[in-house]
Amino acid sequence: MITKETVDRVIGFDGGELPVVSLYVGVCPDDGAALFTRINSLLHQIRPLAQDESIGRRARMSLRGDIDRLEHLRDLDAGRGRAGTLAVFSCSGQDLFEQVMLPRRIRDRVVVDGSAWTRPMLGVLDEYHRCCVVVTDRRSAVAWELFQDEMREIGKVEDTALRKPNYAGWYGLAEHGVRNRADDLARRHYRNTVHMITDLFRGGGHELLIIGGHPEEVPCMVEFLPRSLRERLAGTFAVDPRTATPADIRHSAEDIAERYEREEERRWVADVLERAAEGRPAAIGLDDCLWAGSVAAVQALLVQEGMTVPGVVCEESGWLAAAGDVCPLCGGPARPTPDVLGALAEAVIDEGGAVEHVVADTELKDHLVAAALRFPLPPRPERSAA
Incomplete structure (x- = not known):
């Protein structure tokens, strides 16, 4: 179970001069060997650092210990039988090894830094009470x-x-x-x-x-x-x-929490639609919200639960769109993605915004996505063809 103590330990951890490896990998019950192939692919990105003599010997040895631990995630029970994202934070030189099972999938990634990279974890956990x-x-x-x-x-x-x-x-x-x-x-x-x-x-x-x-x-x-x-x-x-019994208590409490969450979702949607109607910074609909995510303007993103929409992403500039071959911001190639809404949610979390997946029956179903913005949207650039 994700406890506040675990999250606080990760957030407050200080490795001194030693790096922290933060790994996020999506899991589902029938992943099998594919999961460990993806883990090894992520670790391949950081293995050169463990041999880089420009960093101190203790840091290199700590990284090697981290990589060895992460290579053996198959021996651990975390995430087994559940779908979501396994977040692992490791600094072997300071005896840090924490695993957090997040309730939904986010993009696989690995980061080596002086502190744990917790923004994706906190962004997902912020969606749950x-x-x-x-x-x-x-x-x-x-x-x-x-x-x-x-x-x-x-x-x-x-x-x-x-x-x-x-x-x-x-x-x-x-x-x-x-x-x-x-x-x-x-x-x-x-x-x-x-x-x-x-x-x-x-x-x-x-x-x-x-x-x-x-x-x-x-x-x-x-x-x-x-x-x-x-x-x-x-x-x-x-x-x-x-x-x-504890099961009786849990059942009653879950019913109340669910009703509260649905009502909260209705309030969020009503607030964003009101902002848009009053001319305050807001984005309604896919195209405007994707552009808002591209320029880091989103303060709070509302996404209709269960919806996926194909689109494109530019890895270099962070441009998001429903279609296009070339990024209008940097001129680089845009890659297709089967779920541009998921990419948008990740971009919002990475920029410190909040994301709410809306289950309640609201006007959002007519728009799929809406957002409260930090600032009005700048003019959208013309898309260019390949």
Whole structure:
């Protein structure tokens, strides 16, 4: 599972004078030997560096160790049986070797640099919400992290509660005294639960909050949330914390997260269309969005999920288009690509923009792609023929 700790380790890693190898390779369950052929092809690009005497001996030895590790990815379980992209970050001289399985395919690539090249990884992960799911009653709470298709426990609170607050005789107290005591303990528990949630969100790793519990108790818990957490609350669900299984909790939380994501997609689409209608920087449709991606103008790209469109790419200038033989920016040849939308998404991620694949039924289906822009588009150059 992709954890915030893993991502933070990669982002914060400092190899000193030693290089870091960052490798991204697409995988699918039936890849077989083809996967390792592609890995070897990527490694072939960096093998000369391991022999380059213009860099220090320690750096060369570290690179050789990295290449040896990556050559043996076939022995590892990461990504086996799943489709997506395997991202690997290695610096053998400083004992770094992290693998992250990304949920969708991006272009194969390998980079050697002084730090891990994390932009493609972060660009993909930005498309998915990391949820904090809290299941609570009047005396206990368990927090889970839900991200992509996996869930793990990340926190727990256990407090004192009166087992039978409605039965005053059980405690030898007046009924109102027992009720008051039970309510005091419940309020203390909700405050302690809020402290736990606040600590979990303080690290910045979670985007959404989902709360489950008995229907009559969940609203009480929500009342104790500060404004900052209420703004993150994606929804609540009814469940018996004592009998619910992790699978039950995950199913309910996933339903809420999916509804939230679809609604967020609708808001994104509405915002971009409104920007375009008001004359603010925006691009609607394939041609304008490809040109926007070519000049690094895209701040946020919206792509209709499941759509692929053939087109062309210039590796030298980054020009993207639906058709053409020669790049109008540099005069170099343009290569065909079976999915120019995928190439556009990668270009946006590489330039620090956000990408959202839209599943919800919106007006985007009529345009396939739309974008909020950083600046108005410059005039488009004339295409030239081969």
